Amino acid sequence: MADLGTPVQDIASQAADPDADWSLPGWIYTDPEFHQLEIERIIRPSWQIVCHHSDLAQPGQWRSLDIIGESVIVVRGEDGTIRAFANVCRHRAMRLVEGTAGCARKLVCPYHAWTYETDGRLTGVPMKSDYPTLQLDQHGLARVDLELWHGFVFVRLADAGFPSVAEMMAPCEAEIAPYRFADLRCIADLRVRPRALNWKNLGDNYSDNLHIPVAHDGLTRLFGKSYEIGAAPWVDRLKGDLVDRPSSNPSERFYQTHLPHVPHLPQVAQRRWLYYKLWPNMAFDIYADQIDFMQWIPTGPTTCVLREMAYALPDDRRAMTLARYANGRINRVVNREDTWLIERVQQGMASRTYGAGPIGRSEVCLRSFARKIRMLIPEARLHHAPPAGWSQT
Numbered sequence: 001m002a003d004l005g006t007p008v009q010d011i012a013s014q015a016a017d018p019d020a021d022w023s024l025p026g027w028i029y030t031d032p033e034f035h036q037l038e039i040e041r042i043i044r045p046s047w048q049i050v051c052h053h054s055d056l057a058q059p060g061q062w063r064s065l066d067i068i069g070e071s072v073i074v075v076r077g078e079d080g081t082i083r084a085f086a087n088v089c090r091h092r093a094m095r096l097v098e099g100t101a102g103c104a105r106k107l108v109c110p111y112h113a114w115t116y117e118t119d120g121r122l123t124g125v126p127m128k129s130d131y132p133t134l135q136l137d138q139h140g141l142a143r144v145d146l147e148l149w150h151g152f153v154f155v156r157l158a159d160a161g162f163p164s165v166a167e168m169m170a171p172c173e174a175e176i177a178p179y180r181f182a183d184l185r186c187i188a189d190l191r192v193r194p195r196a197l198n199w200k201n202l203g204d205n206y207s208d209n210l211h212i213p214v215a216h217d218g219l220t221r222l223f224g225k226s227y228e229i230g231a232a233p234w235v236d237r238l239k240g241d242l243v244d245r246p247s248s249n250p251s252e253r254f255y256q257t258h259l260p261h262v263p264h265l266p267q268v269a270q271r272r273w274l275y276y277k278l279w280p281n282m283a284f285d286i287y288a289d290q291i292d293f294m295q296w297i298p299t300g301p302t303t304c305v306l307r308e309m310a311y312a313l314p315d316d317r318r319a320m321t322l323a324r325y326a327n328g329r330i331n332r333v334v335n336r337e338d339t340w341l342i343e344r345v346q347q348g349m350a351s352r353t354y355g356a357g358p359i360g361r362s363e364v365c366l367r368s369f370a371r372k373i374r375m376l377i378p379e380a381r382l383h384h385a386p387p388a389g390w391s392q393t
């Protein structure tokens, strides 16, 4: 187990936090040493989404996830079981598969052709007699922890006692049940986009309620005053309900008026935009018409990649196709507005004039995230960067 130094139940507890009224300081959005610590204490031991089980419908289908210098593959075996492995040959460490998705009866290493079954067993070694002591059963692919939650496939690189996705999402189970996550199907290709942002900046923005009426005219027209947020220990919940008054914007008005009734959803969900942000770096956007997920993976102190997929239940009604199109247009504008903001926040975080900012009582999601970061890396309580080398002492 990775040593976090803090019992995991304390990380999300509600015990008094002397810094509760401060946001996270700017220096931890740029500092290389802080970055290394958060990779080890936060990203490596946390669950990361890879795909949905329907993306691995046939034996041999695989998906990959590149994260913090590791490559992980999830693959459905001949027995129908989905497993996760390091994408690393046990011979000389060659990457076994390239790209983000594929299908193979066996995983054959492109370097010297060692051959693995889709359940990870090593079954083929050319010139086997050259290695008199080699035991095939000791050299299967390295297993990676995997969790299946309502059809979504998650992996983690280390176990530090963080809760499972099922445990994190437990407070929301009843609300998501009607959406039938396990029956979803992919409706858009995986998108992976590099961003010149610290990963926390993306997550902070996702859970920031105060900017909605200031920076998102479209969402304000759509939701009116119905936007709400709440924070459970390991998951944030945000939601807005579409108002009936037709928007002045064509895409928004089209979506308001043409979104068809969705038979499997209760009345309250028909016109609800629901967002869940899971610890530490992923989120589900849940609409009546589709479910999107996004994940922001750190690649350096001031860089990350944004990984996005979209799923829906099969529905070939023309009105649904058009509603999804309108949804995409609305959210592209929202994303542009957020990108403009957080690129500038990233620049501001690098300013030596900035320490930490006050955090309002209503900002429960930002408080919850900042609290966990401070528990896991106590130097996050400092408003300015300690001298270089601080993480080694």
Ligand code: FES
Pocket (backbone or CB within 6 Å): 089, 090, 091, 092, 093, 094, 109, 110, 111, 112, 113, 114
């Ligand atoms: S590195 Fe894979 S077979 Fe040699």
Ligand SMILES: [Fe+2]
Pocket (backbone or CB within 6 Å): 205, 211, 216, 334, 338
């Ligand atoms: Fe936003």
